[in-house]
Amino acid sequence: MDLLHYDNNNNNAKDSDKCQSHHNKHIKEIICGIVEEMARPNVSDIFPFLRVFDIQGAQARMTNHHAKLFAFFDGVIEGRMLLRTSDSKKFNDVLDSLIDLIEEESSQLSRHDIIHLFGDMFIGGLDTTSTILEWAMAELLHNPTKLVKVREELQHKLVNFGEIVEESHASSKFPYLCAILKETLRLHPPAPFLLPHKSNDDIELAGFMIPKGAQVGVNVWSIGRDSSIWTNPDLFEPERFLECDIDFKGKGGFELIPFGAGRRICPGLPLASRFMHFILASLLHHFDWKLPDDDLNQQDMNMDHKFEFTLRKAKSLCVIHIKV
Numbered sequence: 001m002d003l004l005h006y007d008n009n010n011n012n013a014k015d016s017d018k019c020q021s022h023h024n025k026h027i028k029e030i031i032c033g034i035v036e037e038m039a040r041p042n043v044s045d046i047f048p049f050l051r052v053f054d055i056q057g058a059q060a061r062m063t064n065h066h067a068k069l070f071a072f073f074d075g076v077i078e079g080r081m082l083l084r085t086s087d088s089k090k091f092n093d094v095l096d097s098l099i100d101l102i103e104e105e106s107s108q109l110s111r112h113d114i115i116h117l118f119g120d121m122f123i124g125g126l127d128t129t130s131t132i133l134e135w136a137m138a139e140l141l142h143n144p145t146k147l148v149k150v151r152e153e154l155q156h157k158l159v160n161f162g163e164i165v166e167e168s169h170a171s172s173k174f175p176y177l178c179a180i181l182k183e184t185l186r187l188h189p190p191a192p193f194l195l196p197h198k199s200n201d202d203i204e205l206a207g208f209m210i211p212k213g214a215q216v217g218v219n220v221w222s223i224g225r226d227s228s229i230w231t232n233p234d235l236f237e238p239e240r241f242l243e244c245d246i247d248f249k250g251k252g253g254f255e256l257i258p259f260g261a262g263r264r265i266c267p268g269l270p271l272a273s274r275f276m277h278f279i280l281a282s283l284l285h286h287f288d289w290k291l292p293d294d295d296l297n298q299q300d301m302n303m304d305h306k307f308e309f310t311l312r313k314a315k316s317l318c319v320i321h322i323k324v
């Protein structure tokens with residue numbers, strides 16, 4: 001099921017694509033603005049009494065970005081509702097299902113809720129998912145033997161046996177693909193400090209006193225590279241996950257928690273997990289990949305991080321796809 005079609009009214013495929021790509025660009029710009037703002041150091045986080053003065057203008061800019069984002073979703077919902085009444089047209093995407101819910105008698109969901117729900121989903125899900133896929137592709141191009149191995153796994157299961165794989169069986173059917181994503185999340189967690197948490201009380205943890213009200217960040221990037229937990233922590237070795245049942249669902253151990261753990265674990269985890277596996281498998285199965293000529297040697301690839309709110313590649317990945 002699609003999340004939402006922005007283009008409610010276009011029957012012409014070409015115009016519809018154009019409109020969709022215009023909206024994609026617009027929404028990407030807004031989300032980038034929000035994510036950049038979240039990453040910018042703010043003196044009010046250190047001296048909370050300064051918050052009311054908004055010295056750096058962060059609050060004003062953030063309010064502006066959110067107003068644009070909410071206006072955008074409001075426009076999409078408005079268009080869709082009109083279309084449903086005038087043409088009885090339905091797209092059967094998530095938006096349609098949510099509108100069905102608000103139209104139910106005594107519904108507890110409002111249009112306002114949908115706007116905020118989409119806000120959460122897009123802010124929380126867009127940059128994180130695309131970043132992890134970029135890193136997974138970059139690691140595979142940087143380690144071509146692993147690229148060959150995962151493509152063989154997909155080829156073997158999908159072509160030779162023509163298998164249709166149920167999502168719930170993905171990890172047993174494609175163990176190497178799953179291991180690649182775990183290894184990518186270990187080395188390049190999109191949210192390297194999770195989201196800021198705040199302690200409700202004074203608490204002593206591992207010998208450290210965390211005072212009530214302190215802001216706490218969990219450095220999952222560093223947990224992922226801790227040599228007391230992982231052998232050769234800086235190497236990309238998906239094989240390490242084939243022999244053990246470590247998962248990223250925040251249950252059991254805490255050595256791999258790119259989505260957080262416990263009560264505030266990422267609510268988008270099930271969706272993100274499906275997206276990541278499905279998109280990566282599709283990219284690898286349907287295309288061959290190579291580096292552009294001037295960057296042919298995979299050892300020379302720039303694999304540095306850019307520490308922002310999400311842990312992006314310092315140099316965006318540039319690759320050539322060849323349809324197979």
Ligand code: HEM
Pocket residue numbers: 120121122124125126128129132189190191194195196258259260261264265266267268269271272276
């Ligand atoms: C690879 C993809 C993703 C990663 C690595 C990721 C990671 C995270 C992390 C680390 C947190 C904070 C957890 C904490 O505070 O302890 C979080 C929160 C959140 N994520 Fe995700 N996320 C991903 C995809 C998504 C998707 C696809 C959605 C929605 C469709 C989403 C929606 C959210 C929301 C709404 C929150 C805030 C939850 C709260 O305030 O309690 N995320 N995510």
